[in-house]
Amino acid sequence: MRVIAGAMLAAACVATPALAADRTGYQAIAAGDFTAAAKRIEAERRIFPDRPELMLNLAVAYARTGRSAEARTLYRDVLDKPAVAMDLPNGAVVSSHDVANRGLSRLTTTIATR
Template sequence: MRVVPLIVLSLVVAATPAIAAERTGYSQIAAGNMGAAERSIVAERRIFPDRPELMLNLAAVYRNTGRAAEAKALYAAVLDKPAVALDMPSGAVVSSHDLAQRGLARFAPQMATR
């Protein structure tokens, strides 16, 4: 009878990254569905308003939908909180502060030199 709980546990563990990708809006952002991503993230932020991965992903949605001021505000809010190590889809672990700084850098004016 121990086989069944182990099988169930392994299925739950295997499904956890997929569920997390849905709750953080990652899957929708990757698919280019910014509206669905925003709805998912906003719903999660009602429960977890200070989770940096939600703030960063919502900032990405705002950036990709032309809402620069809102995106910048979320990136700044992440920087106002303690840094958190975040797992990336690539398997890398990155600081929430590094991601927020990279997001803000996308808004910096680009200067050309010749």
């Protein structure tokens, strides 16, 4: 299974939808509206709870709204599942595990520098 990933935002991979509908919260994240992104992604996760692009994007939204513990849990949940190849807009392909590890690292760095 391969999912399409979008921009690298705040050193975290943000997955984009393959269709125009913003079911992954990508547009809200790109616009800096992390609260709206979280709401949109939470609704989508009620339908698709195990999609790694949803978990990764929600982790970004949570991290940006001060919900670091919840973001950490989501990153770890991604790591507990099989890795999924994610295509980036620049043509690179990264593992969902690589993205989750980068997100965890960023959380740890952010907390350590506060």
